[in-house]
Amino acid sequence: MDITSIKSVLHELSEEILPSRFETAQQPEPNIIQFCLRGINSQTWIEVSWSSDSARILKINRPEKLGAESTLSKQLRFGLKYMALVTIKQDKFERVIKFGFAKKPGDEINKYLIFELMGKHSNIFYLDNNQKIIAVGKQINSNQSSFRTVSTGSIYSEPPKNMKKEPSPDESYENWKESISSVPETLKYCLINTYQGVSPILTKQLEAFSNLGSSEIMNKNIDFISEVNLKKIYQSWKIWIDRFNNNNFNFSIFDSFFYSVWFLKSEINNINNIDEINGLENYYDFYLKQRKIDALIKKIDGIIFKQTNLEKKNFNLQSDLLINSENYQIYKEKADKIFMTHEIQKKDIIKGQKLYKKSKKLKRAQNLIKERIDIYKNKLDRLEEFSALVDNLNSLKNENLTIRINLLEEIKDEICREFNVRTRNTRSQKKDLSRLESAPIEINTPKGLKIQIGRNMRQNDLISFKFSKKGDLWFHAQESPGSHVVLKSSSQKPSDEDIQISADLAALFSKAKMNIKVPISLVNIKDLQKITKGGPGCVSFHNVEIIWGNPTRGKDYIKKNLKRLI
Known part of the structure; x- marks a missing residue:
């Protein structure tokens, strides 16, 4: 956030929250603090980030409860409880903001919150009346900075002064x-x-x-x-x-x-009259969420790529072993020749017995190797399905960004759990996932029947088994990874148009969505079985009917009938 934006935010906040009472604080991510101030008529939530690439201060709408257990947020809640914010200071073009707190308006300031929004040097400080650091966003030791060290218990020193020229309205x-x-x-x-x-x-x-x-x-x-x-x-x-x-x-x-x-x-050529505070919040909210989506996609693609290479290596190793095991007959024939000779010695007997033993061992190993090959092939197929689910998130460009983030986090969690992949734990990953679980897409057919579309493995499992009823119809692209689609036809008989649009949507939410036509498996729910050892979303079926789905038609339909996902 540039200095002009910082000053504009502080100008608006000063008029709104001076004075106001500190109420609570939370730390949803390692480099973000959110705190609430209560004025005479309303509450105001402020978000400050000391992230190196998006340092900012914003007024925000009431956020979801997240990060209340962090050490920094606890220290702020305990130390600033019932205290009044009485001053906000920021000197001209300096990027240091000082919030002063007193027991009540008119009293001496005895606590400070200082925000330094200076790119990679950004930080947050919580000080007592002697400028002693009670808490800090990130500690800096002497190896990281030759100018100053930052640690709890030390005295706060300001960053070096900006030695550049100050802009002046009187300069010719x-x-x-x-x-x-x-x-x-x-x-x-x-x-x-x-x-x-x-x-x-x-x-x-x-x-x-x-x-x-x-x-x-x-x-x-x-x-x-x-x-x-x-x-x-x-x-x-x-x-x-x-x-x-x-x-x-x-x-x-x-x-x-x-x-x-x-x-x-x-x-400006701006048709919409956008309020400054709301405009800044919406701008940062959109682009930060978009950046998070890009980072999650990159992370998931990396996990899939690494795991695919591992499974391919194991698959190729077992394939080589299988080829070798098919030579068991050659070893048997060599042994037979030894024992068919007229003059046989002890060493020949030992050699022949070894060949027979090796032949039997290779013959027995064939079935085990084939089982392992099937396991690795299934794992590669599952990784293909996860990859298709991530690709299909781009099918709906108007989708709510928060929903996309939740879906991606769920998909990442599913891959890591299924393949025992360990990822670095951060505070943002310790969310209550039960509250953030996304719901499958629901859309009505032209005749008013409901269609459900799974966007991850958990959702695929839910709509295919938990939410389904006898008489519902299940759709999936044939021999192509993608989403499960269920037409809720248990309530009334579906029309040909209902079935066709369900097939079109199954084609759209599959890896084959770039094709003109996609073969779709149509199965009655009663003919669908869950493969318990295959992971969420793994099914087998019989009595299948093949129909053709048109992804383009499915995309047009969902754009017209699904205004906004919430």
């Missing part, structure tokens, strides 16, 4: 140009390296605000930028400083991706 164009021209760099880095408070996002905002007709001005060497364009940038620079100093903020999206807090409503 000539002085400004001379300051940024001292080093022959791109305009972007001239501004960043010369002035306080300048971040890469601010340079993009200045470029967009100046309407230069070129989107690459900031990446040009300052010596190759025309005087006209440079003066336009300077005018935008002056406007930014003025609005920063006067707390004139307004949230907006520009370039369809980035956000700004200092463009006025008349200067």
Whole structure:
């Protein structure tokens, strides 16, 4: 979060929560603290992250209860209970925020929360009235920093002062140009390296605000930028400083991706009038969840890739052993030749007996090896199914991001449990999974019958056995991994259209979804059996009927009829 956004958030919060009473705190992830303050009329939740790549402070909606047992959150709840937040301080372009707490408004401040939002150096401190550190987000020893060490019990020292030039509204164009021209760099880095408070996002905002007709001005060497364009940038620079100093903020999206807090409503092409605090919360919520989804997919793909290589290695080893075991007849024939000779000696008898023994051993091993080959083949098939489930999450682009995260976490947990894969435990993984369990997709057919679609192994198991009734119909892509689809036809007889759309959805949620047509197995629920040793979602069936599903038609249908997954 850039300094302009930080100041805009603090400006809004200062008007809303000064003074207010501290109520509670929780730590949902190792580098995030959320705490609640109660004002005269309402509660306000604040989230602070000291993550190196997304350090931020935001007002948020009431979060789910998560992380109340962390040591830091307990210390804050115990130390700040019933205390009043009386001051919020942040000096000009510095990225250090100080929350001061007193027993009641008007009393002397005796507790502090300090947030340093400075990229990889970000941190959080909880101090007493003597500036002694009671708790800290991350401790820093002398090997990690030569400037200062950070540990509980030590006295807090501020980070080094920013020695860059402070932006001034009174600076002339000539002085400004001379300051940024001292080093022959791109305009972007001239501004960043010369002035306080300048971040890469601010340079993009200045470029967009100046309407230069070129989107690459900031990446040009300052010596190759025309005087006209440079003066336009300077005018935008002056406007930014003025609005920063006067707390004139307004949230907006520009370039369809980035956000700004200092463009006025008349200067943006934003149809929706977005509140600043809510706009920032929604922006960070969306992109942080999207990043978490990408990280989970990468993690699951890595687990599947590593486990697939292991199972393939075992499969190939057993295949080689099977080929070798098929030579048992050769060893028997060699032994027979030895005993068929007229002149046989003791050493020949010993050699022949060894050959017979080896032949019998290889013959006995064949069945065991074939069993092992089947086990490894089934494991490879299961990994294919998990891979297909992850791929199918992208079938619905308008799906709720929280649901996608929960689904991915469940799939990762299922793979790790089934294949005994150990992953590093973090606080975010110690969630109450029973509360976060996702539900299968439910959608109605054109005639009003319900269709259920499993998105992971647990859901596949539930809709196929626990939720199903006699008379329901089960659909699955033939010889292709994918989701189980159940048409709830026990209540009334399904039409041909109901059956067809169920087949289309089974084709869509399968690995064969890129095909024009997909063969679908249609089975009555009563003809479906669970394979107990095969893991969740493993089934066998008989009396199958094959029909054709169209994935494209299934995709069009689900987009029209499934507005939003909750």
